[in-house]
Structures are given as C-alpha cells and as structure tokens.
Amino acid sequence: MEPAKPNSTIDDLFNHPERFLPSVSVKCAIFSFQAGELLVLLLKPSNTSRWALPGGLIYNDEDIDDAVKRVLYDSTLLNDLFFKPFDAFGKVNRQGNQSLQAHHEDSVADLMTKRYITIGYYALVEFQKVISMNNDISLEYSWYRLNEIPDLICDHNQIIEKALQTLHYHIHYQPICYNLLPVKFPLRDLQVIYETILGRHFDRANFQRTMLATNTLERQDKHYSGKSHRAPFLYSFRKNEYFTSLKEAMNRVR
Amino acid sequence: MEPAKPNSTIDDLFNHPERFLPSVSVKCAIFSFQAGELLVLLLKPSNTSRWALPGGLIYNDEDIDDAVKRVLYDSTLLNDLFFKPFDAFGKVNRQGNQSLQAHHEDSVADLMTKRYITIGYYALVEFQKVISMNNDISLEYSWYRLNEIPDLICDHNQIIEKALQTLHYHIHYQPICYNLLPVKFPLRDLQVIYETILGRHFDRANFQRTMLATNTLERQDKHYSGKSHRAPFLYSFRKNEYFTSLKEAMNRVR
Known part of the structure; x- marks a missing residue:
C-alpha cells in the first residue's frame, strides 16, 4: 500500500475504523539525545489533558513493520529510523483511557478505550535530524527528559520503563549509539x-x-x-x- | 479467570470464537535440552499434514501472560515455565495455512486462515520435567532437533530462527542454562x-x-x-x- 499521509490515518481512525485490524496496536518509545540528556518523544492527543506515547493501529492491508514506520513518520517526519520490538503489553484492564473517554463522542471513545494487545517498540533518532515535532495531525508533540516524564495514559510509563531495560542490554549488541549521535x-x-x-x-x-x-x-x-x-x-x-x-x-x- | 483445561480451549475455538480477541495470537518456541541436543517442541494439528509451533488466541478476559501460560501448559502439562516475548510477526500475507484450509470445514478454515499479528515467545523447559507430550487435545506433539526441523506451516520456521537469534544474546543475561538443565x-x-x-x-x-x-x-x-x-x-x-x-x-x- 502507499505510505499514509499523517492526516489520512487520523481520518481513517475516526471515519473508517473497519480499515484497521481490531485488538492489536503498536506503541513507540522514541528516544533521542541532546545536550547531554536522553529524551523521549511524547504526544498529547487533541482535546486531552494527558501525554501518551506515539502509536496506532495496523491497517488490514499493511505489514506490521510498515505500521511502525508510519507511526514513526507521523511523529518525527523521518523515515528509516532504527526500531525494534521489545515486549507485548496485554493485561485485561490495561486501557483506562478515561481522559480520552471524557473528551470524545461515544463511538470514538469506544474505539479508543476497547481492549488492545499492544506491541511495544523502541526507536532511536538523531536529534538534529528531526524536521518537526508539530506536523499537521493536530497533536501536540514534545521531548521529555527521562526524569521529567509525566503521568501518562494507560500503561505508557511502564512501556517506557521496559524499553529502557531493553536498551540496557541491547547497548552491547545493537547500534544504539550510532543511531543517537550525529x-x-x-x-x-x-x-x-x-x-x-x-x-x-x-x-x-x-x-x-x-x-x-x-x-x-x-x-x-x-x-x-x-x-x-x-x-x-x-x-x-x-x-x-x-x-x-x-x-x-x-x-x-x- | 480460571485456568482453562486443555480440551476447553479447542472447544471454544471451534464453537465460541467470539470469546477470543480477533487478529492477535501468540506462538511459543519451546526449547529443551536432552542427550547433548537442543530440541524444540512441535505439534501437528489433527487432520493436517504439516507441523507447527504451539500457540493460540487470547480470551477476551485473559491477560496475555496467562494466554502464554495456557499454551505452554497445553503443550507440556507444566506450569511456571520461563518465557519471554522476542518479536512480532505481522506481514500481510504471512498466514498461508493452506494445509489447514484443505482439511477443515469452511468456518473453521476461515478462523484459522484469517490475518493475525503473532507475538513470538520463547520458553525453556527442563526435559526431565515434561510429564507428557501427548495430552488429550487430540494433537500430536514431538520434540525435534534443531537441524531436523521440517517445513512448518506459515512463517513458523522463521519464528524459531528469530527465537534462536534472541537466545544468542539472552544467554548472557537471562537464566537460560538454569532453565534447561536439571x-x-x-x-x-x-x-x-x-x-x-x-x-x-x-x-x-x-x-x-x-x-x-x-x-x-x-x-x-x-x-x-x-x-x-x-x-x-x-x-x-x-x-x-x-x-x-x-x-x-x-x-x-x-
């Protein structure tokens, strides 16, 4: 399939939920390094008060790797980022997106709060290469220092923690430093x-x-x-x- | 929820598919060690000609970890095996379970051949502890040496290969040897x-x-x-x- 433009994914999510696989999603802990600090990219969905990890559903006709690339492109406007899956998150009561539920009409809240098994990915991006964190999908993006990450929706704090644990041993085997440094x-x-x-x-x-x-x-x-x-x-x-x-x-x- | 008995899962799969989350499944590469050989457990679903990895769907009211434990129990009759997720498999055309399709009535074939995102797990089991490989769910189980693994359904050969690549670096960080040896x-x-x-x-x-x-x-x-x-x-x-x-x-x- 053609790579989706940032806007089209959101349109499909609201107007054509049947184009996505049900019950499974991807979330990305996108790390970068600037001024002596490791940073993680968070987004605030429009009309919500809490921050979250970038992520999304998978189109019926889309490879999961392409879905991850799409999410990474939507968040950073970059292609070809280094990414790896590291864990699956699938507790029955893990959603709890009450803040989303409160701000959307019922059908969308239903879509966003139903049960998903989420596959967690980490991605590494050289900070200087990030073109924009404010693309046109009406979401607010911001880089956070690790020790200043706020209380995120759902289990996203736990996803970041697990991603960092994985980096802890991947640093000896995966090109982490290469992908974080200019x-x-x-x-x-x-x-x-x-x-x-x-x-x-x-x-x-x-x-x-x-x-x-x-x-x-x-x-x-x-x-x-x-x-x-x-x-x-x-x-x-x-x-x-x-x-x-x-x-x-x-x-x-x- | 109560731990499922081996038989009940198969019954539900055939008669109550609505009890499972759609589009996401787990597969387990279960490794053991005996007589100087690393072995992997394969199963042959009834009425099919090709071998496969143990795995299954996730009940709507079941944590994903419990689903993996259930699959491991169904295959080994053991609880408390050491297991880890290692990758997600989600190419659009990865199913190709033609051998299943050919032997089942349409509705079941449809269930078994629709698109799934599969989360791959490896598990380690001390060979001496395996109580039985032939439980009562009418499936044939057998341990295979790594160099004698047959052509498996779907992308299961690739799942085993990726699991082994993961063991390759996990051996320095995870209690692999402890879980494979008496x-x-x-x-x-x-x-x-x-x-x-x-x-x-x-x-x-x-x-x-x-x-x-x-x-x-x-x-x-x-x-x-x-x-x-x-x-x-x-x-x-x-x-x-x-x-x-x-x-x-x-x-x-x-």
Whole structure:
C-alpha cells in the first residue's frame, strides 16, 4: 500500500475504523539525545489533558513493520529510523483511557478505550535530524527528559520503563549509539549515553581508554565553541568496525 | 479467570470464537535440552499434514501472560515455565495455512486462515520435567532437533530462527542454562548449550576454567554410568550467585 499521509490515518481512525485490524496496536518509545540528556518523544492527543506515547493501529492491508514506520513518520517526519520490538503489553484492564473517554463522542471513545494487545517498540533518532515535532495531525508533540516524564495514559510509563531495560542490554549488541549521535560527537556524549542507559557512572579516563581501544572510533577535528581553551576533540564511528564490533560482542562468551 | 483445561480451549475455538480477541495470537518456541541436543517442541494439528509451533488466541478476559501460560501448559502439562516475548510477526500475507484450509470445514478454515499479528515467545523447559507430550487435545506433539526441523506451516520456521537469534544474546543475561538443565549436570552439557546457542566451538579446558571462575557452579558427586573409569563430576548452579552474575553482566560495559 502507499505510505499514509499523517492526516489520512487520523481520518481513517475516526471515519473508517473497519480499515484497521481490531485488538492489536503498536506503541513507540522514541528516544533521542541532546545536550547531554536522553529524551523521549511524547504526544498529547487533541482535546486531552494527558501525554501518551506515539502509536496506532495496523491497517488490514499493511505489514506490521510498515505500521511502525508510519507511526514513526507521523511523529518525527523521518523515515528509516532504527526500531525494534521489545515486549507485548496485554493485561485485561490495561486501557483506562478515561481522559480520552471524557473528551470524545461515544463511538470514538469506544474505539479508543476497547481492549488492545499492544506491541511495544523502541526507536532511536538523531536529534538534529528531526524536521518537526508539530506536523499537521493536530497533536501536540514534545521531548521529555527521562526524569521529567509525566503521568501518562494507560500503561505508557511502564512501556517506557521496559524499553529502557531493553536498551540496557541491547547497548552491547545493537547500534544504539550510532543511531543517537550525529556524525561527529565529543566522547563525553558517548559516555553520557552509556551512563544514562546503564544507570551507572564511569571514570572518564577509563571510559575513553576502553572505547578508543575498541578501534571503532576515529578522531576528527576539535570542537571550538569559542568559550574554552580546552576544546574537546570530536570523534566519529568507523561504521564498519562499529557494526563488526557489535556482531563480535554477540559471539563473546562471558 | 480460571485456568482453562486443555480440551476447553479447542472447544471454544471451534464453537465460541467470539470469546477470543480477533487478529492477535501468540506462538511459543519451546526449547529443551536432552542427550547433548537442543530440541524444540512441535505439534501437528489433527487432520493436517504439516507441523507447527504451539500457540493460540487470547480470551477476551485473559491477560496475555496467562494466554502464554495456557499454551505452554497445553503443550507440556507444566506450569511456571520461563518465557519471554522476542518479536512480532505481522506481514500481510504471512498466514498461508493452506494445509489447514484443505482439511477443515469452511468456518473453521476461515478462523484459522484469517490475518493475525503473532507475538513470538520463547520458553525453556527442563526435559526431565515434561510429564507428557501427548495430552488429550487430540494433537500430536514431538520434540525435534534443531537441524531436523521440517517445513512448518506459515512463517513458523522463521519464528524459531528469530527465537534462536534472541537466545544468542539472552544467554548472557537471562537464566537460560538454569532453565534447561536439571539440578545436577555434567559441565559438558553446559558447554553444549553455549556452543549450540552461540553457534561456535569452545576449547573444553578453556570453557571449564572460564565457567568455574564465575563462582556460579558447585561441584557435586561423580556420575557413574558403570561404563567408564573416567566418570565426570556433576555440577549444580549456586542459584543466588548465578542470578547475581547474570544481573552483573548487564552492568558490565564492553
């Protein structure tokens, strides 16, 4: 099928619910990294008071991967994001979208509050590439720091928590850092990503020595901000070596 | 809800399809280990010619975890198996259960061949604990060696392949070996599990030294089979240490 335009999905949801598979949905925890912070993208559906994860239903004639790509495009206006499923959420009483129910007419509230099994995905996006967070589907988007995530609808807080747990071990096997960082970055940013996802502090010298020893990084020019005499060097991933290194990590026995 | 008896699920499927959520199902790649081989449990639905993974639909009033437990109980007559979701399978044209269609009346064939999004789970079972593979739901069950898996219905071969890829990195973080081995086992069996899942050979002395150095194993009595003067020692996991070790592995940076 043709990729759906942002607006058409919402139109179909309200006017042609029969075009979607019933009872199953996808939700995406979209992570990004900016100014030394890991961020997650939240949206506020129109006329509601609480934030939520981007997500949606799956068209009858749409591969589930294409549904996820569509949701990611709707939220970031980007294609080709790195995404992975990590868990399924399917408790009987998990919906509880009372805030939605209160603001919509009955038929839509019914659609939005019926029982779904939700497949949770995480996605990684380089912050500089995000074109817009306010597209034309009348929803409010905003990036939130991990420690400032509000009380989300349904079990979306739990979905983010599980996504972070998954990143915790995927960081050794999946190209997480590659997908969160721009082409050139200071080593400090790489360290912050590891520290945030693994939830621990690394000695700066040790971390840099360990990372440089992997031979996956290439030193680039210095980053002169004009503010400091100690401008840090920037680095880039040796792409092939980085991906080979992740592959080899999978083969290493403890 | 009460745990379903094996027979009742099949009855409901044929006579009360409205009791299940439409469009979403679970499939389980159930692995076990016996005689130096990793095995996977397959079933052959009655009146069909091709093998399949155990799985099923989710009752309207059933948590998805309970649905998975029910499927695992139906297939192994065991409760409390270790299981994890690992991927979602949702291509538009993935069903193709022609062999089912050919053998059932139209309404059942329709139910069984409509489009589902399937959430793939792997489960691990200690072979000695399996009570029966032939329960009373009129299905034929059999364990297959990984290199002898036949051509399965739908995309079930791909589901097994993805499950194995997941075990490949989960072996460092999840209690896979603990759930596949009996209380006492020869180190050789532990090595075979690592070799099979990681797809590589380890030097026997190196592997044993590395494993014993983790301090997660406790030497037990020798295993006298009556056939050899070189009876191997048996080992058991120091449960607390093994689980702590897996937890710590998650915190180790490369």
